[in-house]
Amino acid sequence: MSNIEVAPPPSPYGASTLTRVALIGAALVFALAVSALAGARYGALLLIGLGFGATLEGLRFGFAGPWRRMIVDRNPDGLLGHLLSIGLVALVAFPLLATHGQELIGAHAPIGFAMVGGAFVFGLSMQLVMGCGSGTLVNAGSGNPIGLLALPFFAIGSFLGAFNLIWWTNLGALPVIALDGTDGLILTLAGLAAVAALALWLAPPEHRRIQRRYVIAAVLLAGLAVLNLIVAGQPWGVVYGLGLWVAKGATSVGLPTEASAFWSLPPNQDRIAESLLTDVTSLTNLGIIAGAFLITAWRGGFAQKLPSYPAKAWASAIVAGLALGYSSRIAFGCNVGAFFSGISTGSLHGWAWFAAAFAGSAVGVKLRPKLGLGG
Template identity: 50%
Template sequence: MRAPLALTIAALFGWLLWSVSARQALLLLVGVGLGWGLAAARFGFTTGWRMLVEQRDPAGVYGQLVLLALLAALSMPMLGHFPETHAALGPLSVSLLVGAFVFGLCMQIADGCGSGTLYKAGLGVPLNMAILPMFAIGSFLGSAQLNDWLALGALEPVGLVDRLGAGPALGATLIALAVAAAGVAGWTGKGLRGMPRRWFWGALVLALFAALNLFVAGQPWGVVYGFGLWAAKAATALGLFDPTQNAFWSDPGHAQRLHQTLLLDVTSITNIGILAGALWVAPKRPQNARPLTGTQWLVGLAAGLLMGYSSRLAFGCNVGAMVSGISTGSLHGWIWVPMAFLGTLVGLRVRRHFKF
């Protein structure tokens, strides 16, 4: 299995290097590294939150805090010294509050956020494989209606690196993360000692590859935009959608990506790499093939659709809003987390009700 996959990745890398650009070829490998890190470490953002709530096990959340600290330490100096790099900024809006809450709810039902859906689909998990296209459709629908949501109320994005400078922004971020870790330790009564190593090395791998993404692409790691672009291209090709009549997709930058090959889109190429990186791990980790009922399938697919829709309203998922947002100093990332966590508390009740 691995030999054909390695040849396929190498062939795509060579073709991108020759026919597209060195940047896109490198980003393919960055995506492979991210997918490998997610799948090999079983670094689940959704699972980490569920472990904290249901078992008072903070290991997953500690892993995420370590990831945020490492990535912020790598990303903020880049943002401060290289003007061609950009933070993952999102406006402070009604759509952010609603979208983050709904996303947190739905990701627990779907058993995966944006990156989780990708790498579990790569591992061959049936529900996540079916949710992937639903996520893409939802993300497209959310983007098409985003301006209507922003009209309900929105403030300009706030970037800590721009406001404070890279050093003070990093210091403030690390202090905030330390306070969050202390709060988790106080509530669970458990510290970092005894934490499974996979959360540490998973955080290290993801931080390194996410920082490479920022350095090579000039923008932070994201997942959701690529999904929405895939569905938007399909809807346009089928004559179901006129992008010129939509505020989001008629924007020059989005319109250009809509008419270019997907291989020129930064997020799409890393998403493809994540699938390949997870597939590399798949033979080593057989999945639980417990069959789902028809009701569970319907609820799971509906959650996937809403997850895609809400992630666009919230300007990212656990990756784009939380990981990339917080690590590059966007205030919207700090608002996204508590709203998504509140949604998770409701989502876990729904998950138990339907016996997922």
């Protein structure tokens, strides 16, 4: 079932001009409504999320697909785009964190047994559904049936992973180690350059380049990520917001979250009680879904027939969705929160996450044919 990773082709004519105007108007009204209800800062975060979703969907710039191409075809173009974008963010984030440490925080987390194992499972699972954290949001927004099915189970898995997070971290972890200052920035850029050089060395001559659209996407994502850091006060993330949605749902039906060492923490209880419109991660997540929806509708992509998948593929999407959510929570993030934001703000756990998740992806690629998901 190789077509699981390819979005249905858009209408050759795209949406009508009236529809496109209406889509832009609806996005602006959505952002203005959030600004009116919660404040201009939160309206701005929604617009940043819309930008993330529109860029990822509009330029077909995800994480699972490029990693798969590197593993299967030794084609590093998408991975080079990731490294470029991370490096651009680091160039701005390191000085910002050094001079505004009271207002801004980095995506810093400890390296531990659960973190490494969780990253490995996440890398494996994202190849099964061809979507990471942001990719699952984009796939759902663009109408991909596997993405639509995986997203709620991803959220449930994130909630459950957070429920047990303290237990997992108690298995053993190093102190948080973060690079900072000019030396930290130089080491980070050197590490990114070394990975890029290795990827190019492993690639055949015809693949030793990067597509223009990936360069454009890398620059746009870097700009949006820096804006997110400044406006939200923290780096771009995905996983916490998804778990929070389930935590709020559980509380609304009378299920206690106080039994969890994580969800019972006062800041988390406050977020459960407050509106989603004031949670920065939830807003950008909603924006990603809306941005992907806007681009797909703009192209007329919803006019296509839904593909049919074997039952084994649907079951795999459910299990992989749960695994994505759970593993990313105990690994302190997904491709966005750990790999992208972790490395770009100096956290060594981002590098450990990258190595473990890439190894897991290699296993996931081999599992796909056995689960009816194509080669």
